[in-house]
Amino acid sequence: MNKLRIGIVGLGNMGMEHAKYLIENQVKNAQLTAVSDISLERLKQVAEQWGSDVQRFESYEALFKSGTVDAVMLCTPHYDHPRLAIEAFTCGLHVLVEKPAGVYTRQVKEMNEAAAASGKIYGIMYNQRTNPLYLKLRELISSGELGEIRRTNWIITNWYRSQAYYNSSRWRATWAGEGGGVLINQAPHQLDLWQWTTGLMPKRIRAFCAFGKDRDIEVENEVTAYVEYENGATGVFVTSTHETPGTNRFEITGDRGKIVIEDDKMTFWRLRQLEPEFNRDNTSAFAQPECWKFDIPVAASVTQHLEITRNWTEAILQGTPLLAPGEDGIKGLTLSNAMLLSTWTDNWVELPIDEDLFYDKLQEKIRLSTKAIR
Incomplete structure (x- = not known):
């Protein structure tokens, strides 16, 4: 060919x-x-x-x-x-x-x-996997520059959508038409990047989703989720479509420092010594490891x-x-399904999720929908 x-x-x-x-x-x-x-x-x-x-x-x-x-x-x-x-x-x-x-x-x-x-x-x-910021972040983490990850925190609230947006099509923001709200429509890229750049999937999730907050819609438009990883690290993911001005800040802390991506820039606070090593040897009550701040150069964005x-x-x-790879699509979707399921059951959700339970809960939402039917 x-x-x-x-x-x-x-x-x-x-x-x-x-x-x-x-x-x-x-x-x-x-x-x-x-x-x-x-x-x-x-x-x-x-x-x-x-x-x-x-x-x-x-x-x-x-x-x-x-x-x-x-x-x-x-x-x-x-x-x-x-x-x-x-x-x-x-x-x-x-x-x-x-x-x-x-x-x-x-x-x-x-x-x-x-x-x-x-x-x-x-x-x-x-397509966000081609963004030089996230390519660089993935490279720094996989190479060990950040050390072992201890915490992740992504606030992605600059998805503002007015009621006029939701009114523009009958299928928008409905369980039958889209199958969800911000998690399925606006934030899939961040859910993918969250695990792709760090190389980590949570072991369990506890989430709190608000449905139709300040909007006449039936799906989630605000989410706060807390996750725990196998290595003991924790993470928080916050997203919404009803607040403005919004924020897009991704912060990852390891035992060798901290990386922040915000306003299309990457900043690395790098510890001169691994935190566990410093902690082992230090005898001063209020001492901290020496830390160097770098603005990481990143290539120009691409199409x-x-x-x-x-x-x-x-x-x-x-x-x-x-x-x-298409097979990777299930990873971010697992995170969004787990967040919804956690809210619907008002409980922790272990990964991998109970797929049949999620499907049954979704079908129930579709049956009870008062909005457009697909």
């Missing part, structure tokens, strides 16, 4: 964004050859903009079986991602799925199994969605390792 023929399923905001850079030939050795959408009006607009070079299909099934594509990008509503991916693998297609991987881990596990059985390249649009698509294309054509 010299050139990858790509199809896009779903021409909403993200689908059109991906289509634009493919049409402009910004991905080497890749070509947008087909699209599908349930909106005939949107398909008509595609015909007017791009002509006959891009074939149009009214159903994803027709696109999958058309022979016009080698790989597909899935940009549909959350619930559809696993089902469509599994069908695409069955048709022998490579898959790049938009975030989140799905709504509940049970269905995402099935998608991961189908991907493994197919032998096809399976990626997820975790993140484009970079993930380029990497996925190179993985298919050249065998380049994936920066965001």
Whole structure:
């Protein structure tokens, strides 16, 4: 295969964004050859903009079986991602799925199994993994520069959404339409980066979610979660969509210092001596280890969605390792499912979660919904 023929399923905001850079030939050795959408009006607009070079299909099934594509990008509503991916693998297609991987881990596990059985390249649009800040953070932690992690703390509250945003579509902020709120729609990138950069998944979670706080919606729009890790470290994750001005601050403490990412900058307070060693040898009541403060240089930001698509294309054509393997999507989703389940049961949730219990609780929310039904 010299050139990858790509199809896009779903021409909403993200689908059109991906289509634009493919049409402009910004991905080497890749070509947008087909699209599908349930909106005939949107398909008509595609015909007017791009002509006959891009074939149009009214159903994803027709696109999958058309022979016009080698790989597909899935940009549909959350619930559809696993089902469509599994069908695409069955048709022998490579898959790049938009975030989140799905709504509940049970269905995402099935998608991961189908991907493994197919032998096809399976990626997820975790575009924040291309952000030089988080690449550098992951490098510093994995190299041991920060030492053993003791605490993580991420406050990500700059997701402000007004009531007008929620009113813009009937499916928004509903259990049936999106399957959740800020955890499934706005914060999946941070939930992924939280575990990807540190290399740690919690062993248990206690969360407190507020549903429809200061907004006429039924899903969570404020979350405070406390986690515990196997090594004894702890963490806090705070997110919301109803407060402004918001904050985006990620702080990680190890036994060799502290790293903070805020305002697109990284600062490293590095201890000259490991804290356990200092503590062992120190005899002065109020002494502290010597600490050096560094502003860590980070490369300029890149076009993140484009970079993930380029990497996925190179993985298919050249065998380049994936920066965001699709199988990783279940990790961040496990965290969001656990936070909701902890709130619904008013208790700690051990990882791995009880997938059947989460599914049953979600279905109950959908049945009792007074909002739009998908």
